[in-house]
Amino acid sequence: MRNGDSAYIEDYTEPSFRLSTPRGARPMTGHAPGIEAPGAPETAPRRRRVDAERNRQRILEAAEATFARAGIGVPVDEVARAAGVGVGTLYRHFPTKESLCEAIILRHIDLLVTTCDEAVEGTAHAPVDAFFAFLRHMADEMTANRDLFDALGESGTELKARCQVEFGQLETCIDTLRQRAVDAGGVRADVTTPQVVGLVSGTCKLAQPGADPPGGCRMLDVVFDGLRRG
Amino acid sequence: MRNGDSAYIEDYTEPSFRLSTPRGARPMTGHAPGIEAPGAPETAPRRRRVDAERNRQRILEAAEATFARAGIGVPVDEVARAAGVGVGTLYRHFPTKESLCEAIILRHIDLLVTTCDEAVEGTAHAPVDAFFAFLRHMADEMTANRDLFDALGESGTELKARCQVEFGQLETCIDTLRQRAVDAGGVRADVTTPQVVGLVSGTCKLAQPGADPPGGCRMLDVVFDGLRRG
Amino acid sequence: MRNGDSAYIEDYTEPSFRLSTPRGARPMTGHAPGIEAPGAPETAPRRRRVDAERNRQRILEAAEATFARAGIGVPVDEVARAAGVGVGTLYRHFPTKESLCEAIILRHIDLLVTTCDEAVEGTAHAPVDAFFAFLRHMADEMTANRDLFDALGESGTELKARCQVEFGQLETCIDTLRQRAVDAGGVRADVTTPQVVGLVSGTCKLAQPGADPPGGCRMLDVVFDGLRRG
Amino acid sequence: MRNGDSAYIEDYTEPSFRLSTPRGARPMTGHAPGIEAPGAPETAPRRRRVDAERNRQRILEAAEATFARAGIGVPVDEVARAAGVGVGTLYRHFPTKESLCEAIILRHIDLLVTTCDEAVEGTAHAPVDAFFAFLRHMADEMTANRDLFDALGESGTELKARCQVEFGQLETCIDTLRQRAVDAGGVRADVTTPQVVGLVSGTCKLAQPGADPPGGCRMLDVVFDGLRRG
DNA sequence: AATGAATGAGAATTCATTCAT
DNA sequence: AATGAATGAATTCTCATTCAT
Numbered sequence: 001m002r003n004g005d006s007a008y009i010e011d012y013t014e015p016s017f018r019l020s021t022p023r024g025a026r027p028m029t030g031h032a033p034g035i036e037a038p039g040a041p042e043t044a045p046r047r048r049r050v051d052a053e054r055n056r057q058r059i060l061e062a063a064e065a066t067f068a069r070a071g072i073g074v075p076v077d078e079v080a081r082a083a084g085v086g087v088g089t090l091y092r093h094f095p096t097k098e099s100l101c102e103a104i105i106l107r108h109i110d111l112l113v114t115t116c117d118e119a120v121e122g123t124a125h126a127p128v129d130a131f132f133a134f135l136r137h138m139a140d141e142m143t144a145n146r147d148l149f150d151a152l153g154e155s156g157t158e159l160k161a162r163c164q165v166e167f168g169q170l171e172t173c174i175d176t177l178r179q180r181a182v183d184a185g186g187v188r189a190d191v192t193t194p195q196v197v198g199l200v201s202g203t204c205k206l207a208q209p210g211a212d213p214p215g216g217c218r219m220l221d222v223v224f225d226g227l228r229r230g
Numbered sequence: 231m232r233n234g235d236s237a238y239i240e241d242y243t244e245p246s247f248r249l250s251t252p253r254g255a256r257p258m259t260g261h262a263p264g265i266e267a268p269g270a271p272e273t274a275p276r277r278r279r280v281d282a283e284r285n286r287q288r289i290l291e292a293a294e295a296t297f298a299r300a301g302i303g304v305p306v307d308e309v310a311r312a313a314g315v316g317v318g319t320l321y322r323h324f325p326t327k328e329s330l331c332e333a334i335i336l337r338h339i340d341l342l343v344t345t346c347d348e349a350v351e352g353t354a355h356a357p358v359d360a361f362f363a364f365l366r367h368m369a370d371e372m373t374a375n376r377d378l379f380d381a382l383g384e385s386g387t388e389l390k391a392r393c394q395v396e397f398g399q400l401e402t403c404i405d406t407l408r409q410r411a412v413d414a415g416g417v418r419a420d421v422t423t424p425q426v427v428g429l430v431s432g433t434c435k436l437a438q439p440g441a442d443p444p445g446g447c448r449m450l451d452v453v454f455d456g457l458r459r460g
Numbered sequence: 461m462r463n464g465d466s467a468y469i470e471d472y473t474e475p476s477f478r479l480s481t482p483r484g485a486r487p488m489t490g491h492a493p494g495i496e497a498p499g500a501p502e503t504a505p506r507r508r509r510v511d512a513e514r515n516r517q518r519i520l521e522a523a524e525a526t527f528a529r530a531g532i533g534v535p536v537d538e539v540a541r542a543a544g545v546g547v548g549t550l551y552r553h554f555p556t557k558e559s560l561c562e563a564i565i566l567r568h569i570d571l572l573v574t575t576c577d578e579a580v581e582g583t584a585h586a587p588v589d590a591f592f593a594f595l596r597h598m599a600d601e602m603t604a605n606r607d608l609f610d611a612l613g614e615s616g617t618e619l620k621a622r623c624q625v626e627f628g629q630l631e632t633c634i635d636t637l638r639q640r641a642v643d644a645g646g647v648r649a650d651v652t653t654p655q656v657v658g659l660v661s662g663t664c665k666l667a668q669p670g671a672d673p674p675g676g677c678r679m680l681d682v683v684f685d686g687l688r689r690g
Numbered sequence: 691m692r693n694g695d696s697a698y699i700e701d702y703t704e705p706s707f708r709l710s711t712p713r714g715a716r717p718m719t720g721h722a723p724g725i726e727a728p729g730a731p732e733t734a735p736r737r738r739r740v741d742a743e744r745n746r747q748r749i750l751e752a753a754e755a756t757f758a759r760a761g762i763g764v765p766v767d768e769v770a771r772a773a774g775v776g777v778g779t780l781y782r783h784f785p786t787k788e789s790l791c792e793a794i795i796l797r798h799i800d801l802l803v804t805t806c807d808e809a810v811e812g813t814a815h816a817p818v819d820a821f822f823a824f825l826r827h828m829a830d831e832m833t834a835n836r837d838l839f840d841a842l843g844e845s846g847t848e849l850k851a852r853c854q855v856e857f858g859q860l861e862t863c864i865d866t867l868r869q870r871a872v873d874a875g876g877v878r879a880d881v882t883t884p885q886v887v888g889l890v891s892g893t894c895k896l897a898q899p900g901a902d903p904p905g906g907c908r909m910l911d912v913v914f915d916g917l918r919r920g
Numbered sequence: 921a922a923t924g925a926a927t928g929a930g931a932a933t934t935c936a937t938t939c940a941t
Numbered sequence: 942a943a944t945g946a947a948t949g950a951a952t953t954c955t956c957a958t959t960c961a962t
Contacts (some may be wrong), residue, residue: 013350049925051925051961051962052924052925052926055926075951075952075953076952076953076954077952077953085926085927086927086928087927087928087953088925088926088927088928088954088956089926089927089955091954091955092924092926092927093925093952095952095954096953096954097952097954149923150380152434153435159925169933184305188447188452190447191447191452194447195452198433198449199433199449199452199453201954202432202433202434202435202449203428203429203433203936204430205380205383205432216419217418217421217425217431219425219428219432220417221431221456222425222456222457223419223429223453224454224455224456224457225455225459226451226452226453226454226456226457227452227456228272228457229455281942281943282942282943285943287942305934305935305936306935306936307935307936307945310945314942315944316943316945317944317945317946318936318938318939318942318943318945318946319937319942319943319944319945321937321938322942322943324938325937327935327936328935372930383945406942436932459929473926488726488922507945507946509946511940511941511946512945512946514937515946525942528921530954535930535931535932536931536932536933537931537932545947545948546947546948546949547932547933547948547949548934548935548949549947549948550948551934552946552948553932555947556705556932557931557932557933596958609842610895613895635851648907648912650907651912655909655912658893658909659893659912659913661911662893662894662895662909663888663889663892664892664894665843665892665895671697677878677880677881677885679885679888679892679949680911682881682885682889683707683889683912683913683916683919684916684917685915685916685919686911686912686913686914686915686916686917687912687916688953689915700923704941723944724957741921742921742922745921745922764959765956765957766956767924767956767957775922775923775959776923776924777921777923777924777925777957778922778923778924778925778959778960779922779923779924781957781959782921783921783957785958785959786957787956789958806926859936881943
């Protein structure tokens with residue numbers, strides 16, 4: 001995992017905070033505050049954080065599910081309801097609807113980067129298979145979050161700009177994979193990584209139920225065949 | 231043009247409205263529509279019709295342009311303004327924003343069907359080229375009206391249901407083209423027409439500026455290569 | 461009246477409008493459209509506008525009354541309710557709550573400028589009396605719209621910037637009045653016009669009920685005495 | 691300091707709470723508050739008290755500064771942040787945002803009363819100078835806390851009612867000062883103390899940057915001249 | 921006592937649609 | 942038929958206040 005799961009809110013709410021000794025009179029142990037004594041359980045002081053983190057995850061999951069079901073257009077309230085929290089809580093964690101989308105996307109990009117890295121490092125042999133396997137994986141991710149990745153493609157949105165860096169990381173990483181597959185002779189050389197990503201993502205977007213009948217080849221296979229050799 | 235571009239309003243509530251005359255059988259009157267039979271005294275009522283029709287077209291064009299520029303999200307008022315009419319007029323012609331979208335799409339599907347028919351009939355020789363040429367044409371149409379065709383893909387929308395019949399016609403027509411191309415040995419047999427359509431449309435959706443660099447192959451070419459032979 | 465009562469909305473909604481002949485087929489009389497034949501009643505075509513204007517006034521009045529009663533803090537909905545229109549209508553006329561405030565203030569400034577001009581021109585003799593009479597009038601206006609003029613004083617607000625020009629006009633105009641009063645020897649010379657305005661407006665702000673008991677001098681009189689001579 | 695600055699919470703619901711001991715009668719214990727009697731074993735509970743008191747002060751100061759900077763409109767959280775405590779803590783000390791404002795104002799009124807008393811008692815000679823000097827001092831205080839004193843002036847607010855008693859004390863105290871100045875012949879007799887207060891406070895409210903240019907007289911001077919003699 | 925996460929009642933604003941003229 | 946003013950439900954976001962730890 002590269003992009004530390006960017007706890008959005010924390011950067012947001014804690015600017016000039018915690019200037020004073022927390023008033024709670026922590027027993028002055030000898031080590032600097034914030035650095036845990038190794039092995040110390042110290043569960044209590046982090047309790048709140050843990051719960052909040054659970055909520056954050058709940059919201060994230062609820063949002064992902066809701067967006068997948070009904071599109072990004074759903075009112076924020078509905079997401080909150082689905083997460084079982086109040087709107088206020090949602091907004092405490094994600095100060096903007098857009099930032100919520102961003103968080104979801106970033107998480108997925110992050111996961112993809114991780115997977116891609118593993119693919120690059122793990123399978124030095126069979127680079128072609130690794131390439132296509134990864135693309136298939138990416139397709140699944142994108143299909144599940146169609147609307148979100150759609151929004152990423154729209155030019156007007158802030159989203160695109162926001163995720164640019166991370167998306168760039170992903171492309172860099174995929175590019176390595178692609179290059180090796182090309183070098184191994186299993187993938188045509190005249191297709192760029194952005195094109196590959198575009199093709200895969202585009203294919204997902206239309207994955208209408210019924211468009212890919214169980215028997216027969218899948219749309220993605222056609223694209224893959226096209227990538228293999230013209 | 232097949233789908234009689236009749237005044238929408240009148241048959242709006244019909245479930246399988248418009249273009250229900252499934253294929254062919256236009257009442258071939260002798261004179262072109264819109265040209266008055268000389269000597270007819272009923273100028274006033276006709277003029278209304280003519281003016282109204284002109285407005286309808288204007289709205290349609292303005293809507294298409296506006297949607298292309300700013301997405302289907304644009305307020306109806308803006309479309310009306312672009313068309314140079316009041317909102318009321320727009321709503322007289324298209325009782326719903328969705329119905330306006332529908333009309334645009336239907337027009338394009340209609341055009342595509344026409345083109346496709348011509349391709350089928352006109353070029354009995356070179357069926358493979360005809361197939362790909364048509365797909366390329368379709369891609370252009372879809373790219374220009376991305377948002378609209380996107381909406382067509384969304385599952386929740388009314389739009390999809392509304393355009394189902396006409397879309398089915400298009401698929402039927404394309405299927406003929408595809409079948410001939412398959413028979414001629416230039417296209418793989420294990421890909422269905424919905425899949426073909428899906429691939430082409432998906433590819434358009436992502437046509438981000440920059441994704442297809444001038445030199446090198448285009449995304450669509452990859453898909454075509456994939457379709458040619460596995 | 462100087463600042464034409466800035467029909468805010470019109471600049472707002474009519475940018476690329478009215479490109480086409482209004483479709484309504486106005487009987488082609490000989491003179492250019494928009495120029496009224498002298499003496500022609502021609503009430504009909506302007507009807508809508510008249511009603512809308514009435515609404516605009518109603519909103520303005522309701523807003524003024526409501527703001528005066530409960531402060532600018534009142535929700536826009538309440539103003540709309542008081543005006544007997546829907547929120548949408550209010551927003552059609554004033555695209556922002558702030559713009560509504562602006563309109564009210566501008567109207568008052570406008571009235572003040574008018575009055576001030578009259579004072580300047582009308583009473584060349586007795587310039588001192590004219591000066592103080594005007595200030596008293598201004599105090600009444602400001603007292604009635606305390607919150608609004610308060611907001612005008614706040615530095616952060618957009619309002620201030622928005623009304624700057626008009627406020628400048630007012631100050632210019634008052635300055636003439638003041639100068640003459642100074643020249644006539646009835647007002648001290650070391651007080652600037654902004655200070656005068658500040659003093660008067662400040663005095664209004666606190667006009668708490670009871671602060672100025674019926675018998676005895678009024679707060680404003682004290683200020684006036686201070687202005688007369690040090 | 692008169693109004694015992696006791697822990698607010700405890701007597702919050704009392705109607706005429708705090709400082710109800712109308713004037714005087716402080717339980718003169720021998721040692722300064724906050725300094726522990728040596729040898730007292732009850733360190734822990736005291737320490738709490740001391741810490742809490744420190745927090746209370748910190749909050750008060752932070753609130754004053756924050757309100758001065760950004761108006762009473764600032765969210766409570768921001769005040770808490772500025773004070774270096776959690777919102778919860780703030781609310782433990784001041785159960786309502788309004789009560790926080792109240793506390794600040796009361797403190798200032800208290801200080802003003804103290805100063806005023808000193809002026810009354812200390813400077814039996816030169817009562818006129820004492821009067822104006824105090825007013826100038828009051829103006830400074832009010833300018834620094836404009837928003838708060840503004841709120842005090844608003845009729846709708848609870849604040850006004852809440853601070854009525856203390857404000858009355860201030861007026862009583864000022865009235866003595868004023869009376870002496872009147873008796874000494876340096877201040878006109880037909881102006882009531884509420885009017886004086888109103889004039890001073892009003893003048894502060896508008897102290898826009900730039901309204902009082904460095905050279906020339908200040909707005910307050912005009913008011914003073916007006917008070918001196920009509 | 922202190923903390924800060926959670927809550928939810930508003931508030932401003934937008935926009936599809938209706939309606940009087 | 943055309944016009945554009947009116948409508949109000951829906952949406953995003955804020956912030957005072959409560960509560961579990």
